[in-house]
Amino acid sequence: MTTTDAPATTLDQTAFALEWEDWHRAHEARRADPEGLLAVTAVHWLDQTPRRLDGVPGVWSTGDDGPVVELSADEELEQDGVRIIHRHAFGPIAERAGVTVRSGDVVIEVARRGGQDIVRPRDPAHPYLARFRGTPTYAPDPRWVAHGRFRPFGSPREVTVGSAAEGLQHVYAAPGEVEFELGGEVFRLIAFNGHAPGTLTVLFTDATSGLTTYAANRSLDIAAPDAAGALTLDFNRAVNLPCAYTDHATCPLPPAENRLTVGIEAGEQTPLQRHRA
Template identity: 30%
Template sequence: MGFRRWAILGVVSVAMSATAMMADPWVLAQQQWRQQRASVLTEPDGWLSLVGLHWLMPGRQAVGRTVDADIRLRAGPDLLGEFELREVDGAQQVIWFPPSSREALHFNDADVSSDAIVLGSDTSEKPSWISWSDGSVQLIERGGKLGLRVRDSSAQTRRDFQGLAWFDPVQDWQVSARFEPKPDGSTIPIANVLGQLEDTPNPGTVIFEKEGASYTLEALGDPAESLFLIVADRSNGKQTYGAGRFLYTEAVVDGEVVLDFNRMVNPPCAYNAYSTCPLPPPENRLDLTVQAGEKTYPGAH
């Protein structure tokens, strides 16, 4: 009877503890943020909707689902049209020649009204989208290569979404850090999963203390709005995604910034095979086990 009584008390204690945790405004805010993250991922054009990435070669290429297409899509119309990669004044340019039957297609959410359209890549001032009822194609540029990224709202990765796995939120993993700015124009080489290396604006270094030690992280982004940190730690490949995780911050204020490791998230590559994720630079490989934030995605791609 004594053992049974203590067992019952233990269950009640755990339940009361969980209830108290959920009633904590800070914990509630973390849970709401996590729900929002899942909602964004599962949007019809979110990262879970990617079904293809096709690099363009010089010249014209027919693109579509038909077996005769030079680039065969897994989703979309039988013929999306022809795409021509050419060089103009020393720069690469992609021209889209829509098919004659184009009523179901849209260019940047408008009707297709031209027989030849110059496309802007995702890194340009005016990115281009070609869309249809349940999908789209976007021109992307990576390391001088131009390709077509394909989205499908009925993608299996989206249909079979398993939900996200997280460590329990812990306030000790929300730490204040010092931001040390670098001279204007500073850059850091960032590699991506394609094996490309790109010099990326590096506005400064973030310095924080944890478990009695000091750590530094090289920051990307705009200190006046949000820093972007690509981080590796000793949990990678065990409890968390093997290629590291992302952490976004609020704006830097008076040389200080908050690092909430509870909001570390997986890069898009954790959910699909068609992303071109950046990898943590050597400077951002922490000799620390960060048991906070998003765990390894339980689904597959």
């Protein structure tokens, strides 16, 4: 490397790190939202037996009409600015979908996970949320940016994976695999559809899992591949799922095929704090 080459390389490294820091700061801010998953105080699994739930008004059950709440004369909830009183049936809720209602400052998530209806209150005054001081990470390093290719299946495959919640399973439609190279070795990961159309998400573990990174899973979002299937995996942006922070999460575990033998020393590490049920 010549003397004139050095400043350009340094600037590239600096710009890469600054861009990563801006991204991670925004990601942590969303994670610590006062109504986000770090504010969850409990997860209640509904069945046909009506019962009261800690921190939530009403008597709750579920059945053919989906989740149902029976409110006494001095109780009410609010959904999209509309008061809910007496008996309210939410109707069947689709898998991985949900609605939110309010009781004062507390947001109550009514959702379906792994084929079961749940109620999760989120309290902005939750002490765990107040104690949250961020997530440790590896220093951003361009060597953990891998270029690869999306290899679609002939048709989407149903993939069943475990869950951070004991006894629960999740089923996802996987559109294909992501193939990439690291350190001269080729790897493949089963990919699921991302949040935005065309994007992908991979769940994985690696040789750092349970040592410096969270044991159960990490997640990486991947921008939509180009017309030829080419894509980029920036493992510096590998993040923890909510189950790394709280026992009140139902996060999916990676498919067995997504257990990498190499250590991915990039992205988020094991949180320093955890809310245990």
